[in-house]
Amino acid sequence: MTRRADNGKGSTMDADVAVVGVGTMGSMTCWQLARRGASVIGFEQFAPGHDRSGAGGETRIFRTAYHEGAEYVPLLLTAQDQWRELEAETGRSVLTLNGGLMIGPPDGALVRSVLAGAAAHDLPHELLDEHEARRRYPQHRLEPGEVMVLDPQAGFLRPELAVSLAGMRAEELGAVIVRHRPVVAVEPDADGVTIRTAERRWRVGQVVLAAGAWSNRLLPRHTPPLTVQRLVMTWFVARHPSWFDVERFPIFIRETGAHDVSGWPSLDGAYVKVAVNYGYDRVDDPDRLERGVDDGLLVTIRTAVRDLLPDLVPEPVRIGAYMDGYTDDRHAVVGRPDGLPNTVVATGFSGHGFKMAPAIGRAAADLVLRGRTALPIGHLDPARPAAASPARLRTVAADLAATARTS
Amino acid sequence: MDADVAVIGTGTMGSMALWRLARAGVDAIGFEQFGVGHDRSAAGGESRIFRTAYKEGPEYVPTLLRAYELWRELEAESGRDLLTLTGGLMIGDLEEGGMRNVLASIERFGLSHEILDGTQMAGRYPQHTLFPGEAAVLDRLAGVLRPEFAVISATLRARRLGARVISGTPVVAVEPSSDGVTVRAGGRDYRFAQAVITAGPWTARFAPELARRVSPRKIVMTWYMADDPAAYVPAAFPIFIREHRGVGMFGIPSLDGGSVKVALSDTYGDVGDADDLDHNVAPGDLATVNEAVAACLPGLVPQPIRVSAHMDAYTTDKHALVGALPGARNTWLLGGFSGHGFKMAPAFGQIAADLVQHGETTLPIDHLDPGRFLTV
Numbered sequence: 001m002t003r004r005a006d007n008g009k010g011s012t013m014d015a016d017v018a019v020v021g022v023g024t025m026g027s028m029t030c031w032q033l034a035r036r037g038a039s040v041i042g043f044e045q046f047a048p049g050h051d052r053s054g055a056g057g058e059t060r061i062f063r064t065a066y067h068e069g070a071e072y073v074p075l076l077l078t079a080q081d082q083w084r085e086l087e088a089e090t091g092r093s094v095l096t097l098n099g100g101l102m103i104g105p106p107d108g109a110l111v112r113s114v115l116a117g118a119a120a121h122d123l124p125h126e127l128l129d130e131h132e133a134r135r136r137y138p139q140h141r142l143e144p145g146e147v148m149v150l151d152p153q154a155g156f157l158r159p160e161l162a163v164s165l166a167g168m169r170a171e172e173l174g175a176v177i178v179r180h181r182p183v184v185a186v187e188p189d190a191d192g193v194t195i196r197t198a199e200r201r202w203r204v205g206q207v208v209l210a211a212g213a214w215s216n217r218l219l220p221r222h223t224p225p226l227t228v229q230r231l232v233m234t235w236f237v238a239r240h241p242s243w244f245d246v247e248r249f250p251i252f253i254r255e256t257g258a259h260d261v262s263g264w265p266s267l268d269g270a271y272v273k274v275a276v277n278y279g280y281d282r283v284d285d286p287d288r289l290e291r292g293v294d295d296g297l298l299v300t301i302r303t304a305v306r307d308l309l310p311d312l313v314p315e316p317v318r319i320g321a322y323m324d325g326y327t328d329d330r331h332a333v334v335g336r337p338d339g340l341p342n343t344v345v346a347t348g349f350s351g352h353g354f355k356m357a358p359a360i361g362r363a364a365a366d367l368v369l370r371g372r373t374a375l376p377i378g379h380l381d382p383a384r385p386a387a388a389s390p391a392r393l394r395t396v397a398a399d400l401a402a403t404a405r406t407s
Numbered sequence: 408m409d410a411d412v413a414v415i416g417t418g419t420m421g422s423m424a425l426w427r428l429a430r431a432g433v434d435a436i437g438f439e440q441f442g443v444g445h446d447r448s449a450a451g452g453e454s455r456i457f458r459t460a461y462k463e464g465p466e467y468v469p470t471l472l473r474a475y476e477l478w479r480e481l482e483a484e485s486g487r488d489l490l491t492l493t494g495g496l497m498i499g500d501l502e503e504g505g506m507r508n509v510l511a512s513i514e515r516f517g518l519s520h521e522i523l524d525g526t527q528m529a530g531r532y533p534q535h536t537l538f539p540g541e542a543a544v545l546d547r548l549a550g551v552l553r554p555e556f557a558v559i560s561a562t563l564r565a566r567r568l569g570a571r572v573i574s575g576t577p578v579v580a581v582e583p584s585s586d587g588v589t590v591r592a593g594g595r596d597y598r599f600a601q602a603v604i605t606a607g608p609w610t611a612r613f614a615p616e617l618a619r620r621v622s623p624r625k626i627v628m629t630w631y632m633a634d635d636p637a638a639y640v641p642a643a644f645p646i647f648i649r650e651h652r653g654v655g656m657f658g659i660p661s662l663d664g665g666s667v668k669v670a671l672s673d674t675y676g677d678v679g680d681a682d683d684l685d686h687n688v689a690p691g692d693l694a695t696v697n698e699a700v701a702a703c704l705p706g707l708v709p710q711p712i713r714v715s716a717h718m719d720a721y722t723t724d725k726h727a728l729v730g731a732l733p734g735a736r737n738t739w740l741l742g743g744f745s746g747h748g749f750k751m752a753p754a755f756g757q758i759a760a761d762l763v764q765h766g767e768t769t770l771p772i773d774h775l776d777p778g779r780f781l782t783v
Contacts, residue, residue, distance in 0.1 A: 160712035292686035315442030
């Protein structure tokens, strides 16, 4: 099964590279490594495409006019190319560019940062004033003065499909994916890395750690502490379903008053997904992600849907719970951690990583195979200075508790 | 009186009862503990099967045929697509009990069908692996229902026809007496001439004398990725039901262009209290369905990409409880549909309206009489 690789020092290895976690980042890393001829073993505690962590829930946003920071734009443009390459190699569609609307007051952080990013990188975009926005996208109820920025390069990805396909394509190209085997230890040394599962030990030249919410467990002193947040997706039924077709209803992000939500068109002609853009609560143990969501926590999204999208019946007909690991500064950690030989980490995507996954996979493959990457990932360097004060992580549960205290 | 009739629970059966009552001009109030269309009970998971050649028994066929008409009526009144006919493949040994019921339903009611042997199946529906001794019956009057759309459409339509819905309000007690029914909810007492109890998994709470015979069980739906999604769209892939090595399963074509739902017909065990449905499903609990998918549907990747938990009230004989609440003459019970009620929901809504108005119905419900569990 496994192609044997020689490390040049006489002892045989199980593979050149191990990828720990074949989820969003791990599947893309396996694919990027395999297509460049490296021998790869991916370790997955479940199986690629599972719905028990970050990826899932049918759609994820893709966009290039990026309000989290203009430094991401080159990565996103690379990601777009790479999504198209994954489609070409597998014959399946994973990225649909149906446009994206960033909605809010013109002086709000969302609209200002998107316009700044678009200007800095000369990205195509259209600013719709309140009147024009209402005319073209009447599905949204606007507050007086609110505007929309239309990003024609935005749309949605199919997360479960993308992860499954990258894993399958990597296997076609010779990678081995070990399924249903949790990794219990990762032990890097000067000559390589030992990976341990309950059944056996594996020896590889290098490791890419892409364990998502589980990352802290494997190399706790060498990866930044992550706070795991539970992310909840919610789907609603439209009174006029055809208004929410892919062609008529771009993905959107909206910051209006206290509302901070995103939405996706209906893929099945029935459901429209609208979800809160921040976590619901903290996940203490990623093995015990709670999939049931207390009815009381749904007040926030119900209110947002009622206020912002009047054609939707404001009761979720489908609820999905996922999770992701958040860093203090909300930027991911991608690179070689100090003091750990033969190790690359790609983790802490803080709820906004999916769209760039194949670019991160490519950067990780570059680091493994060439020791450096031309992709601009300096702001994701594991050795960057810690945030002066950790950004407060907004959660639905904390918001509701605060409201209950003040009323 | 607050209204003529109270409907307790506006989920699958309650929404349909409310619609049929409102349509008949009966003044009704529906009580719903959550919001209209919620995902916390039986309805949900995007799709449900409709079929008429019925492995559970030919006695259901008149109700199924009436339900078909009423689904189309609800579509016309609400302007929404609720039922897509895809045909339905019942796969198995034609001599086995469930398949005999399928054939008996066809024979007795002249249902449109085809019988396909293994070779014909391999030609027309190569998505399925058939084993020696297996054949398929294609039920032409079968397809996919949209459960959330259906419940919401019926409720909105009922409202438009004059019904009221009190949502976010659990009913604490339903107390029939000789001169009416008291419903305790939201901190007050409501008075009605009659009540219809459509409480789904919460049925036993309102019918304590049946508590040993009806209890909530967990239903888990699982979706799989197809190697070739075009082979699993509604036009190419009928809904199906089959059994493999004692494991019953059903499948529904891809509605979202990516995933195919294949789930176990059997439940994932007792829920205990319906308030405490556990939405978590341990990876190990999925081994049975994954193995069945791997054996019978080789074009699917046998690891689910979506998992969701629901529940329904199951009776000990898997037939529903439809009729007068034991000991009452003005309160009607429709519950315990045992995982196979959704497809018939508007017909049971009609039955509820018939019972309220006339004390009887022309549809066959004798086999569902709650009294069958009360004889000593």
